[in-house]
Amino acid sequence: MEGTAPEARKTARRASTPPQHVAIIMDGNGRWAQLRGRPRLFGHQAGARRVREIVRACPDLGVRYLTIFAFSTENWKRTQTEVAGLMRLFRRYIEKEARDLLESGVRVRFIGDRVRLEPRLVALMDFLEELTAENDRVHLTIALNYGGRDEVTRAARRLAHEVAAGRIDPDEVTAETLARFLDTCLLPDPDLVIRTSGEARISNFLLWQSAYAEYEFVDTLWPDFTAEEFAEIIARFGERERRFGGVKA
Ligand code: IPE
Ligand code: IPE
Ligand code: MG
Numbered sequence: 001m002e003g004t005a006p007e008a009r010k011t012a013r014r015a016s017t018p019p020q021h022v023a024i025i026m027d028g029n030g031r032w033a034q035l036r037g038r039p040r041l042f043g044h045q046a047g048a049r050r051v052r053e054i055v056r057a058c059p060d061l062g063v064r065y066l067t068i069f070a071f072s073t074e075n076w077k078r079t080q081t082e083v084a085g086l087m088r089l090f091r092r093y094i095e096k097e098a099r100d101l102l103e104s105g106v107r108v109r110f111i112g113d114r115v116r117l118e119p120r121l122v123a124l125m126d127f128l129e130e131l132t133a134e135n136d137r138v139h140l141t142i143a144l145n146y147g148g149r150d151e152v153t154r155a156a157r158r159l160a161h162e163v164a165a166g167r168i169d170p171d172e173v174t175a176e177t178l179a180r181f182l183d184t185c186l187l188p189d190p191d192l193v194i195r196t197s198g199e200a201r202i203s204n205f206l207l208w209q210s211a212y213a214e215y216e217f218v219d220t221l222w223p224d225f226t227a228e229e230f231a232e233i234i235a236r237f238g239e240r241e242r243r244f245g246g247v248k249a
Pocket of ligand 1: 027028
């Protein structure tokens with residue numbers, strides 16, 4: 001591609017069907033801090049700073065939907081200090097980034113169970129969702145107190161109430177019916193799921209939605225994950241052949 005203008009190069013990179021929806025399990029903050037002899041929260045702070053860079057990279061890469069795993073339903077098992085520090089970090093992230101997200105056309109949504117989250121955090125989440133509701137350039141979804149099983153369970157419970165109330169016929173329940181009750185009901189399924197830090201597991205992330213997602217497990221610890229590495233992964237995705245259970249044409 002020598003001699004091509006930067007614009008043409010950008011288009012060329014984009015030509016090989018980018019993933020519409022990328023989901024990221026941002027893992028490795030604790031180990032990143034440990035390697036530096038610092039407390040785990042130091043790693044979480046560094047991790048939070050990475051988010052901005054990755055969100056900003058999305059439009060040029062052709063990624064419309066980005067979903068990031070920030071806190072799982074199992075992460076409450078951590079020490080009170082770490083959990084409280086993370087909750088403070090989420091509040092600060094929203095306060096600090098709201099204006100920039102609004103101005104860069106990012107629509108923010110949160111998925112996960114809000115019931116267990118502190119009211120002042122939930123208020124900020126509602127505020128950011130409302131503030132950015134008209135944006136459409138990039139759809140950023142933040143999974144906070146999110147677990148795939150918990151999400152499907154909550155969806156099933158609400159669906160069961162609808163059936164009990166006579167509003168849905170049990171014989172008419174399809175996969176699409178259930179999907180309408182999921183936290184992600186307004187999002188397309190992820191095409192690509194990335195996990196950093198070398199762990200090759202999904203840790204309860206988007207279990208239902210990732211049925212046909214492509215996976216990329218990279219060794220990089222989340223605070224070291226750059227927009228360049230993100231772009232390389234997106235380019236590799238374009239070379240994959242997705243069959244969805246069918247056969248090659
Ligand atoms: C991911 O980093 C962030 C959260 C789960 C909140 P970790 O905190 O899991 O970092 P490691 O896996 O211990 O290195
Ligand atoms: C998954 O990472 C959750 C988030 C990135 C928020 P964990 O670090 O909690 O997952 P496990 O415990 O290694 O499976
Ligand atoms: Mg981890």
